[in-house]
Amino acid sequence: MRKIIHIDMDAFYASIEQRDNPEYRGKPLAVGYSGPRGVVAAASYEARRYGVRSAMASKTALRKCSHLIFVPARFDVYKSVSRQIMDIFHEYTDIVEPLSLDEAFLDVTENHKNMPSATQMAREIKQKIYETTHLTASAGVSFNKFLAKIASDHNKPNGLFVVKPKDAEKFTESLAIEQFFGVGKVTAKQMHELGIKNGWDLKQKTE
Numbered sequence: 001m002r003k004i005i006h007i008d009m010d011a012f013y014a015s016i017e018q019r020d021n022p023e024y025r026g027k028p029l030a031v032g033y034s035g036p037r038g039v040v041a042a043a044s045y046e047a048r049r050y051g052v053r054s055a056m057a058s059k060t061a062l063r064k065c066s067h068l069i070f071v072p073a074r075f076d077v078y079k080s081v082s083r084q085i086m087d088i089f090h091e092y093t094d095i096v097e098p099l100s101l102d103e104a105f106l107d108v109t110e111n112h113k114n115m116p117s118a119t120q121m122a123r124e125i126k127q128k129i130y131e132t133t134h135l136t137a138s139a140g141v142s143f144n145k146f147l148a149k150i151a152s153d154h155n156k157p158n159g160l161f162v163v164k165p166k167d168a169e170k171f172t173e174s175l176a177i178e179q180f181f182g183v184g185k186v187t188a189k190q191m192h193e194l195g196i197k198n199g200w201d202l203k204q205k206t207e
Contacts, residue, residue, distance in 0.1 A: 001165065003118035005106040006140040006148035007125060009085070010157035012102035013042035013078055015135050017071050027069055034058050034070035041073055045157060078102075081133055088128050092121060097145075103152075105145050119162050126160065142168070149181045173200040 009015070013031040018024045028047035030040045038058030050065035062068055082101040089096045092115075095107035106125075108118050115121050122139040129137050136158040140151025147163045154161035163171050176198050177183055177191045196202050 001109075001143045002107060003109045004142055004145055004148040005108055005118055005122045005125070006145065006152040007085075007089070007104055007106065007122070007129075008138050008140075008152045008156075009102035009129075010136045010138055011042060011044050011048075012081075012135070013073065014044040014047070016074075016077060016081060018044060019134055020077075021071075024069060024071070028052065028065050028067065029069045029071065030058070030061055031071055031073050032058060033072070034062065038070075081135070084132055085129055085137075088125060088132065091128075092125065105148065119160070122160055126158075146181050147171070150175065150179060153179070173198065173203060175199045177202065 014029050017029060017031060026046060027044070028050060029044040030047055030052060031042040032038055032040045036059065040052060040054055040056045040058060040061050042054050043052045043061070047061070047065060047068055050068075052061045052065055052068060058070070078101055086096065086098065086104065089104055089106055092113055093106050093108050093111045097105040099105070108115075108121050111121065113121070118141045122141050126137050126139055129135065138152050138156045138159040140148040140154065140161055140163070142148040142151055142163040143165055147168060151161040151163050152159070177196055178188045180199070183191070191197075191202070194205070196205065
């Protein structure tokens with residue numbers, strides 16, 4: 001059985017800005033442009049508490065949080081930190097599948113450290129990322145990418161969640177359909193119209 005880890009950095013762009021600028025720490029912050037046609041590229045967890053999300057129009061974000069701090073993106077810095085993180089991944093396995101600058105799947109079924117426990121590896125990788133970058137990451141561990149991806153979102157930020165084979169079916173049945181990897185707003189709306197609200201509902205349908 002495969003051993004898959006999904007690592008997802010926590011509020012990556014925003015966390016880097018808070019790391020590098022102490023005056024932003026603990027405050028609602030958005031990476032992006034605050035002008036009329038601006039869009040939020042990333043939001044800190046403090047901003048998310050007000051309902052601010054990435055890809056949201058800046059004017060909408062400011063309506064939700066009037067004291068939101070906007071900072072311009074520094075993609076050269078984000079890419080540099082991403083390279084540090086990817087280098088850490090490759091210390092454990094050559095089978096690394098990046099999804100973006102701040103997340104990747106790692107197949108650690110066979111790994112450079114000869115470690116039998118993917119959970120212990122995920123914990124070690126998270127610690128090494130923090131020691132190297134002073135940033136936190138969340139990890140999901142399971143036997144396929146679908147479950148590992150969902151698991152990494154389960155205890156954010158700085159979380160670690162494991163879905164064991166014996167628990168997979170029950171775990172999947174309990175998920176809201178919006179939590180399924182690959183299900184966006186449009187698909188979720190179509191699912192709801194078919195009476196599918198969660199994994200259990202989906203399981204009752206034929207292919």
